[in-house]
Amino acid sequence: MQRREKINLMRIDRLGYLVCGLALVGWGMRRRSIARSGAAGLGGWLLYQAYTGYNPMFTPLGIRVNREPGEATANETIVLDQAITINATREELYRFWRNLENLPNFAPRVSRVEVFDEIHSRWHIEAMNGRAAVWESEVTRDDPGREIAWRSTHNEVLNHFGSVQFRDAPGGRGAVVAVHLEYVSPAGSLGAAVARMAGQAPERYVTDALRRLKQLVEIGEVVTTYGQPAGANRTEGVAGVDSSAH
């Protein structure tokens, strides 16, 4: 787990905050009224955030920004870390993951992975709006039994890079699978915060992927309610809520 940076606004957010803050203050100072004073106060707060680069409201949502990422083609990324403990050895888990064709079995929205060689693969994605998307991925580091790192290329959906580490859990209680992911958020920290509150951020897909990996390895199936009956003329069980079901 890396140290939490005291800056969680991207440059695009800070620019937006600066513009909005100045506009609000300008409007608020023109005449005296309660509404205008409030607007000026809010504008002042936005300007202060633009200056410090820190929005305290984003901290509980876990929004972290890397301002100097090593690999992304953009110059700032949103950072997330997720881990799960699984009753298996790290070597078994590494082997399962390293065969990238297994990914669609547990990664939500990944429908197919074509593996070209040790390094290169192409991922087929069901995007949020129901459209299909494709990106290519290359393995940038491979430490058998311990770590796989990758980055995406030709990616218009989710420009990202990341790694997955496999570690022994303490006390002989299986292994920890820890994903570190950094992705480009075109709508800045604010967009990432909104997506996270709506439960539709990449964070959610990583959590679900890890949980399904655990289910496959520990119990041999992915739990689901997709296809069960319901009233009110709902056709596909709980589709829409269990949106990651396939």
Add this chain to the structure above:
Amino acid sequence: MKATCWYGKHDVRVEQVPDPKILNERDAIVRVTATAICGSDLHLYDGFVPTMMKGDILGHEFMGEVMEIGSAVRNLKVGDRVVVPFPIACGACFFCDKELYSLCENSNPNAWMAEKMWGHSPCGIFGYSHLLGGYAGGQAEYVRVPFADVGPIRIPAGLQDEQVLFLSDILPTGYMAAEQCSIDNGDTVAVWGCGPVGQFAIASAFMLGAERVIAIDRFPERLRMAAREHGAESLNYEEVEIAEALKDLTGGRGPDACIDAVGMEAHAHDGVGAYDRIKTAMMLETDRPIALREALMSCRNGGTVSVAGVYGGLADKIPLGALMNRSLTIRTGQTHVHRYMRPLLERIESGDIDPSFVITHRLSLDRVADGYRMFRDKQDECIKVVLRP
């Protein structure tokens, strides 16, 4: 098939829905022969539980006959008569290994929702909101049972449905509530709430060695049942001030253990009740922890407060000072039903307990809406409703 569908606050309907199918290799389909309305179903009925969707099939207390099994189920066969535990558990994870089945790490497909609300997710539960998995429930003609090789217990011929149905939830729940009290011979136990879970908690407290049990409720028929069936003493909280009365009854010291079998929709007739009603109405708290507060204030120094009543969210004015300064222990949890089914089935077979005494109403599934209303409003001295599909 016919199934009980949730449509909103105080709106449940029996509807025709498609029959359930096997979705995974370890599933079974059970034809329901008896099912019941649980006190915790009333939290859904009253709209206290979030993440419900129109059309959700309710019911987590049910039993029946195995109609179909998935290819990986080896311990059951078609035609077996089974009772199904309300928590869904995989039988293989860290918590199932520890027999903490209601904390199964693998059975909630919507774990992310529970994590948002509670930090971490417990197991999935039949018919109990999408937060707890969104599984279709058993107040229906048929139900799909995941991990059928782990949960369902086979029932020997010779026992009636009504004697064993409550192994699915309320009998183990009452038993676990009493077990959590670590009762020593001669202890006095006070039980808030004399609904079915409270009744079984009282019976279990006596089975585990309590000398006295003090039952607390406001409905005379429930207090009468506690006295008649188990020999409990009773306090009606509309007539006496509970904390004072418990001091009087226990020589000033307080009960050795207190059981909250009420949960988040507790009532009170005084200013405290009004306070919590206003706060929940204004969405400043989600739960009304009136019984829990009283239990914490009443329990003797160093005693145990066992919470079987269901809480969902946030509550206010919990007396943490009493908890800390008086060395109290709180124990709670959704019941680890799988752990108790076999030993409690043995107690039923041996005649230690016949749980059917709590049943006051028997209805066909078509009349489920009446059942919910009667149970909620305690009409006609309703204590427990059993439904026959």
